[in-house]
Amino acid sequence: MAQHQGSAKADRVARRRAEILRAAVQLFQEDGYHATTTHAVAERAGISVGLIYQYFGNKEDLLRAAIVDILGEFRDRIPAAMSQAxxxxxxxxxxxxxTLVEVIDGKPEATVLSYRESMTLAREGRDELKRLEVETAEPFRQAIEDGISSDDFRAVDADLVVHNLLLVAHGWALKRWRLSGWLDLDAYVERELDLLLRALRP
Amino acid sequence: MAQHQGSAKADRVARRRAEILRAAVQLFQEDGYHATTTHAVAERAGISVGLIYQYFGNKEDLLRAAIVDILGEFRDRIPAAMSQAxxxxxxxxxxxxxTLVEVIDGKPEATVLSYRESMTLAREGRDELKRLEVETAEPFRQAIEDGISSDDFRAVDADLVVHNLLLVAHGWALKRWRLSGWLDLDAYVERELDLLLRALRP
Amino acid sequence: MAQHQGSAKADRVARRRAEILRAAVQLFQEDGYHATTTHAVAERAGISVGLIYQYFGNKEDLLRAAIVDILGEFRDRIPAAMSQAxxxxxxxxxxxxxTLVEVIDGKPEATVLSYRESMTLAREGRDELKRLEVETAEPFRQAIEDGISSDDFRAVDADLVVHNLLLVAHGWALKRWRLSGWLDLDAYVERELDLLLRALRP
Amino acid sequence: MAQHQGSAKADRVARRRAEILRAAVQLFQEDGYHATTTHAVAERAGISVGLIYQYFGNKEDLLRAAIVDILGEFRDRIPAAMSQAxxxxxxxxxxxxxTLVEVIDGKPEATVLSYRESMTLAREGRDELKRLEVETAEPFRQAIEDGISSDDFRAVDADLVVHNLLLVAHGWALKRWRLSGWLDLDAYVERELDLLLRALRP
DNA sequence: CATGAATGAGGCTTCATTCAT
DNA sequence: CATGAATGAAGCCTCATTCAT
Structure with missing residues (x-):
């Protein structure tokens, strides 16, 4: 029973945290981090200001959590998807x-956030982001190196291609307001892959 | 003589504006727009706070000017360079x-700024940015369409390629801290062009 | 049996109150009244915040209780000790x-508290303190008056001497950090009494 | 002229600081440090809140300044007065x-403050206070040692007598509400000196 | 009895902007 | 032109207190 209580409580805590984070991410995206007040976050989440501070240390912590959230999803889903392929x-x-573009499409706000506001974080937070970014990039780098070894690809600079690949994926979130006028996600993915892979083939 | 006075005065005004803007861009880049105080800008520029308000309407105006400054340089230099080619x-x-990457390399801060803080601007300012961005993109789009017409390029989505091209150019500023570890500007430009043009060729 | 239950219950209540009070006095002394949070008191006492409010009306009540506690000990022990003499x-x-110095030495924190924070209390609380202080002073005043009547002492201002006497006793708590470097309690008491009584003798 | 400007400016700055400090000391004494809001200080000083922060780093700084102010006056006036004697x-x-009691009488609030709130200060501030206190005590200690050497006084513990002497002087501020009922400053000083010196004489 | 999640008023502080000199 | 002292709105965060469980 203590176990049940424990997990029930842990559940409630996790749910609350997620509620607050969701409200924060929405507002950060709508108005920007700095223009978003803690009161606005509380109101959007349907709670009082004080409660935010029982789940997050401070406003910056909320930003870090928001960004880490999506980067963490990259790190978890990308390698899984790729190894299944x-x-x-x-x-x-x-x-x-x-998968990358799909995850980005699911939380475009958070992606843009990580571009826009990562410098807002203190060094500690920024270091965490860099680490997550590198972890996300790694499986792509590996696939390209493999392709080069097997002569499927030309001897390109793998790091540079990964850089482009991530840039283009993020571009879906950064410029969605313009792209979505004439392309849907599927078309974007296919056309970008077409361009990308053509550049890799011998 | 009135003319001389007038233009001398106009020069001084322009120089002062540029000094202030330079200080602002530096600090916006170093600390972010919101973390930069008008007092800090004044100090960096070696003037008093009050004077900022004789050259710029308010702090946001300073941001807009900073961003417009670089986008304006794109608009002026890109078409000129391309027509010379x-x-x-x-x-x-x-x-x-x-040319694009060179301009970006000359003011990487301002480029990053335009990514990070453009949402901070009010609608009016953002509209101006969009206009400038489209103007910058246009000559690229034209060149690609021409290439397709002349069968130098495949029938690619010109807008998408321009989107990628700008993204990759901006990437030089956005990720310079990582790229500059293994590539200089020349290498970046050449390798990216190699990838890009390979994807365009029939 | 109802009585047994009642007193057992009363005991438990008294013990809990004392536990909470002890935690509060410790923290008030360590960090000051205002810097001490009710949560910290609860944690130190090993209970939940809510429980504090079942034993004390509010935080100020806790302070009053803490101060009254030591002043009450003065009022109880001083007259008893003096009449035994x-x-x-x-x-x-x-x-x-x-006796006064010994009691102070036993709860120096509470003594310092009554100096530092008595003004924090509302009028009602402060009046209670004044009353207790006067009660403590009275037996000393009486002894001095008696000494004057019996020509053991000069015709000094008894109230002033009591004022000094209390001041010096409290000094043991207020400046213990300095005094204890070169004096122990016994030496302090003896030397101070020596000075005090010399000033009283004809 | 630059000099005139400079000193005029320095004067204005000093005057403002003093005005703010005076308002703060008054309120700290009336309501206690923690119950005093920065807005109340501003209002009492007839200025805006923001201005406080151009003259003092923060609220605690204001407290430290208030306490240092009176302790500094001790350090300056006591030795001067004693050497003139x-x-x-x-x-x-x-x-x-x-002199000590007179200075205290001139700013009883600040004296009480230094007793009540010195613990509120961070270590740095407290160390400064201790230093000032020791400097104030020193000339008294010297006089007593001299008196002992010249056989004017008994071989008492000079440090202890200084401790008492300061305690009694502070007592004028700490218990003025009671003492002033029956004694004026002159009477207090004379009677206390009578008691004190009697205890010292052989 | 006991818990601790939730509340929300209120405090300290910052900083863009103004204006008298 | 230029200064910088002064303003005051507004934001982040704390913490005493309550109440449903």
Whole structure:
């Protein structure tokens, strides 16, 4: 029973945290981090200001949590998706890129946030972001290196291609207001992959 | 003589404005727009706070001016550089892209600023930015369309390629802290152009 | 049996109250009244915040109780000690002063508290303190008056001497950090009594 | 002229600081440090809140300044007064004690403050207070040592006598509400000196 | 009895902006 | 033109207190 209580409580705590975080991410995206007041977050989440501070240390903590949230999802989903795609480097890249854009499409606000406000964080927070970013990039780098080894790809600069690949994926969130006028997610993914892979093939 | 006075005065005014703007851009980049105080800008520029308000309406005006400044440079230099490159679509793109990255490299702070803080601006300011961005993109789009017409390029989505091209150019500023570890500007430009043009060729 | 239950219950209540009060006095002394949070008191006492409010009306009540606690001990122990010392005014003063310093030494925090924070209390609370202070002073005043009547002492201002006597006793708590470097309680009591009584003798 | 401007400006700055400090000391004394709001200080000083922070780092700084102010006056006036009193140890002590009580009488609030709130200060501030207190005590200690050497006084513990002397002087501020009912400053000083010196004489 | 999540008033502090000199 | 002292609105955060469980 103590166990039940414990997990019930842990659940409630997790749910509250998520509620607050959701409200914060929404407002950060709508108005920007600095223009968002803690009172606004509380109101959006349907709670009182004070409660925010029982789940997050301070406002910056909320920002860090918001950004870490999406980067964490990258780190968790990208490698999983890519390894499910088998051994073929091209297939792995296709699968990984699509997943990346899909995750970004699910939380475009948070993606933009991580571009816009990461400098707002103190060093400690920024270091955490860099680490997560590198972890996300790694499986892509690996697939490209594999493709080069197997002569599926030209001898390109793998790091640079990964840099482009991430840039283009983030571009879906950064410029969605313009792109979505004439492309949907599927078209964006396919056309970008077409361009990308053409540049890699021998 | 009135003219001389007038232009001397106009010069002084322009110089002062530029000094203030330079200080502001530096600090906006170092600490972010919101963390930068008007007092800090004044101090960096070696003037008093009050004087800022004789050259700029308010703090947001300073931000807009900072961003417009670099976007204006894009608009002025890109078309000029591209038209100097002759008629060949590939040569025009090469020349335009290189110029773009060079301008960005000259004021990386301002570029990052325009990504980070453009949402901070009120609608009026944001509209101005969009206009400038479109103007910058146009010559690239034209070169690609020309290349497609002349069968130098495949029938790609020109808007998408321009989107990528700008994204990658901005990437030089956004991720310079990482890229500069292994690439200099020349190498970045050449390798990116190599990837880009390969994807365009039939 | 109802009685047994009642007193057992009363005991438990009294013990809890004392536990909370002890935690509060410790923290009030360590950090000051205002810097001490009710949560900290609860934690130190090993209970929940809510429980504090079942034993004390509010935080100020806790402060009043803490101060009253020590002043009450003065009022209880000083007269008792002095009357045990017989009729000789000097002996009574010696005995009373020593007891006073001993009680203070036992709860120096609370003594300092009553100096530092008594003004924090509302009028009602402060009046209670004044009453207790006067009650503590009275037996000393009486002994001095008796000494003057019996020509053991000069015709000094009894109230002033009591004022000094209390001041010096409190000084043991107020400046203990300095005094304890070179004096122990016994030496302090003896030397102070020596000075005090010399000033009283004809 | 630059000099005139400079000193005029320095004067204005000093005057403002003093005005704010005066308002703060008044309110700290009336309501206690913690119950005094920065807005109340501003209102009492007839200025805006923001201005406080151009003259003092923060609220605690204001408290420290208030306490240092009076302790600084002790340090400046006591030695001066005592050295003017000539060589006789008793005369020096008389003169010093009287000056001490007079200074205290001039700013009783600040004296009480230094007792009540010194613990509120961070270590740095407290260390400064201790230093000032020791400097104030020193001339008294010297006079007593001299008196002992010249056989004017018994071989008492000089540090202890200084401790008492300061305690009794502070007592004028701490218990003024009671003492002033029957004694004026002159009477207090004379009677206390009578008691004190009697205890010292052989 | 006991808990501790939740509340929300209120405090300290910052900083863009103004204006008298 | 230029200064910088002064303003005051507004934000972040704390913490005493309550109440449903």
């Amino acid at each position: 088998g051994d073929d480097p091209e297939a792995r890249i296709r699968r990984g890129f699509r | 002759g008629d060949d679509p590939e040569a025009r793109i090469r020349r335009g892209f290189r | 017989g009729d000789d005014p000097e002996a009574r003063i010696r005995r009373g002063f020593r | 000539g060589d006789d140890p008793e005369a020096r002590i008389r003169r010093g004690f009287r």
